[in-house]
Amino acid sequence: MRRLLKAIPTMLQVGFAEAVAYRAEMIIWVLATTMPLIMLMVWTAVAEAGPVPSVSGRTWESGSFVAYFLVAFIVRQLISSWAAWEINYEVRQGTLSMRLLRPVHPVLMYLVQNLVYLPLRAVVTAPVVVILLFSPGAAHLEKHWATWLVFAASLAGGWMINFFANIAIGALSFTMESSVKIMDVWIAAFFVFSGYLFPLDLFPPWLREVAAWLPFRYQLGLPVELATGVHSLPEALALLARQWAWAAAFLVGSLSLWRVGVRRFQAYGG
């Protein structure tokens, strides 16, 4: 463990240099995730005609949609991971061999490579944060500092669920050719059940119940709910515990899938 801790600063430094080299590509990815901004326009237009009531009793005004979708955009940037595509490509091309030859667990290398993009993504999202603070949405943000700490922890939890889900789906590439298609299905479910396209509060009760039992809400919806002041502190902590339980389950599950899968790695190509 001490050995790894000594290597991590250099891995981060080299990874960051690589992230900077791919900055243009990253900006294109960010542009590809502007769906919350489109949904913001749609829902504020709806709210202009009159507040939107939810089954839970909350009333959604134009400002609450601004806060919700701008935070959703920011959270999406900060929990991003693309390890599943990378693993799939490397397994199919056989280039994973070069990672497996190194005395560091490949999952740790993917983790570092994904984490180093966070500072760059934070820079890209900074203007959106400023816009949010000066927008009508600012009034709908959480006021209690302690909940913001829970929000920070929930960002880490959301990132972990997303990253380890990527590792789990990527590890399926060892046994099946179409793991990327599974990722597509996963993303489709994420769009619906995470609150990325619509606030889960606007779902019918039975669908909200389903969403509460799925991991997607804990990837994005929970941090957004915490930032927009939906939950009291005790509720927030309880939901955070549930989120971290999901993160732990994905950590264990993905590493198990990896361990089983790597035995079947065929290291294609010369």
Next chain:
Amino acid sequence: MIRVRGLQKHYRVQKRPPGMAAAVKALFKREYTWVKAVDGIDFDIKPGERVGFLGPNGAGKTTTLKMLSGLLHPTAGEVDVAGHVPRKREVALLKKIMLVMGQKQQLLWDLPPAETFELNRAIYEVPRAEYQQRLDELVSLLELGDLITKPTRQLSLGERMKCELAAALVHGPKVLFLDEPTIGLDVSMQVVMRDFIRRYNERHGATLILTSHYMDDVAALCPRVIVIDKGQLSFDGSLDSLVQRVRPEKRVTLRFSQPVKKEDVAALGTVVTHEPAEAVIQVPQDAVNAAVGRALQSLPVQDLNVENPPLEEVMSELFSRSRAAREVGEAAA
């Protein structure tokens, strides 16, 4: 250093003929076939040895290297590399070995090779002073100069391969697996790579296993060769004894001061090539002295040279013989 017993790697591969009907059928019932990539091989390699793995495409050479380096899990058999079982991929083993594949790269594509070297230094925990000393040695021996500070994508294939080799050696591996390290390189770059690999082996006593389709690589680097064909070991010994076994003849090249007819040359041995001013004949090894004597007496010989047949021909003959033997065996079965 390396001990291999009964090593096997069998793959299950889906078999499907082309066409729509076969595609639909495969939806419901898939047919598989077993490929015996490596089928029970045994060998030992001592510390510091340089061994060449030879064999036609698909013979099982690279699969064997991948099992020795822990990338592939064997179907059966025992492998011991430097006191470790490779498939367990223990950190202690991974720090002692490296596999260099001519067709795969570890260099970070958009960063200078120096960044990959630095990353490997950290990952392999090479002390800074030792790293600097080793890097200086690699830069000097491989004549890397300022190549290591240019982005990898801007390097030529030869420059990139030299940097790949340097990246693979930053941690000073004791066992080096080289899979087609000179593939695609021009002749002068092949010579540079060979010289470097031999010097590395001599200086550091590293054990070296090489696969290459360039027989010059094998001739220059490997006193011992292991021939693998269809997953089975068909020869293990010195290169000379392999040549003796497959082609126990010598080639005599004769250059004449005056034109000589083919019939006159044919009296000395089997004519391989003939031109009025130069001919190449093949004679059994024990008849070389007599043939050379007769040539000097009866023909206007200006210069002559005796050598083994080209390795490419030897290998080609070896593989075609084993193919023929297999076909006979399959027909009999």
